[in-house]
Amino acid sequence: MPSTWRLGLLLAVLMALSTALCISVAGWAMRQNLSSIARAVVLDDLGEYAVLYNRNGLKELTEVFAAGKHEESQAVRITNPAGETIFEQTPDAVAGYNWPKRPPKKLKPSETWLMTIPHPERQQQLLVGCQILDDKNALWFGRTDAEDLAYVEHIRRHLWFAGLASTVLMLLPLWWFVRHVLQPVREMMLSTHKLAQGSTEARLQAPGAVPELQAFATAFNTGLDRIDALTAELQNANDNLAHELRTPLARIRGNLETFHDHIDNPTARDAAARGLEELDRAAALVQTILTTRAAEHKALKLHLEIIDLRQLLADLFELYKAAAEERGLHFTLEAPDTRWVLIDRQRINQAVANLLDNAFAYTPRGGIITLALSIHGEQARISVRDTGPGLTAADQAKIWQRYVRGSASSARTPGMGLGLSLVQALAHAHHGTAGCRNNDDQGAEFWIDLPASDPLTSANVV
Secondary structure (H helix, E strand, O other): OOHHHHHHHHHHHHHHHHHHHHHHHHHHHHHHHHHHHHHHHHHHHHHHHHHHHHHHOHHHHHHHHHHOOOOOOEEEEEEOOOOOEEEEEOOHHHOOOOOOOOOOOOOOOOOEEEEEEEOOOOOOEEEEEEEEOOOOOEEEEEEEOHHHHHHHHHHHHHHHHHHHHHHHHHHHHHHHHHHHHHHHHHHHHHHHHHHHOOOOOOOOOOOOOOHHHHHHHHHHHHHHHHHHHHHHHHHHHHHHHHHHHHHHHHHHHHHHHHHHHHOOOHHHHHHHHHHHHHHHHHHHHHHHHHHHHHHHOOOOOOOEEEEEHHHHHHHHHHHHHHHHHHHOOEEEEEOOOOOEEEEEHHHHHHHHHHHHHHHHHHOOOOOEEEEEEEEEOOEEEEEEEOOOOOOOHHHHHHOOOOOOOOOOOOOOOOOOOOHHHHHHHHHHHOOOEEEEEEOOOOOEEEEEEEEOOOHHHHHHHO
């Protein structure tokens, strides 16, 4: 459950419990007060009616009781010492209660006796008072708590309404907290996920956040800008260095070739040959850096021609088949369909060769490497699948960056982490994409997706 719902539910529960507790305490307190008031009313009216009866008899008592308009909640009766009813005024609202027939034997004429009688069917109770009159008859006066219960229920409804209003008011700070704290934090988390996936352009966004979060986002973004500036500076220095090294390396190679061709000493010729091989490796590294830089900056010149992708992969398969047999690998080609596309043959060859070189380097003896071509509508996918160690989550996020090698690399696997960055740059130069994932069973799959529209139409556009 999101934090917003958790906090809202917690506040709603707390407010409901607080309201219920307030209503319970208030109801109990009101019942106690109303009970005290009811006892005082019964005692007061009982004493008044007793004085009226003792002074003027039953007639004045009847007139005063009727004038008080107590037909809804009060009743009066007079019984003789034998328990027979002499007079009774009992409204329908007070009917159904089991009145005592006689007062307690110890009750004296100057004393009053009170008792509560429950109703067999209703919730209301009857508070009854009794007093012995001068003629030895008993005066009974009763009052129900119907009005008290209605009053308490009225107050309870108002308290529930007040509790609901308080809950709504309490949710206003929650709304502010969600809008200015939780929502900006959620947006920051999305930005950090993009950063973790290798998107260096992502920044923390907190336009409506509290000042503390805005200050944090600003400081964090400033640090990211500084890192990007340093990274760009290092890449530019590296690219410039590679560009400047290309000419000296060519001159050294030319001089070393001349030395190799004009020396008769076998040892010197062998040393010169090994030096030429190392110079070729250095020159290839420099060329890779320059090609990657040109492709990333959309400055790479492509020599486009209409190529049969299946034939291109078949040629690469034949080229690598001998190396696969030498390493004890099962190398297969899956290209059932053909597709003519407009590409730079040399660049795509270079990109697929890099993927094959990685697969051969990381797949153990007895493993399987598959070079495949699949067509999906207007898109052609060249994929290389292996049964090597696979990729970690960190590998999949960063492996396409320059000078980053997979976690399975070691000193026995040559390379400087430039191959996949070159593959991605060449794919983008062809308006395509490159990607990778782990296989369901074992190993990993790398692919290059290329536009596979009508090559004649593409050629006319170019």
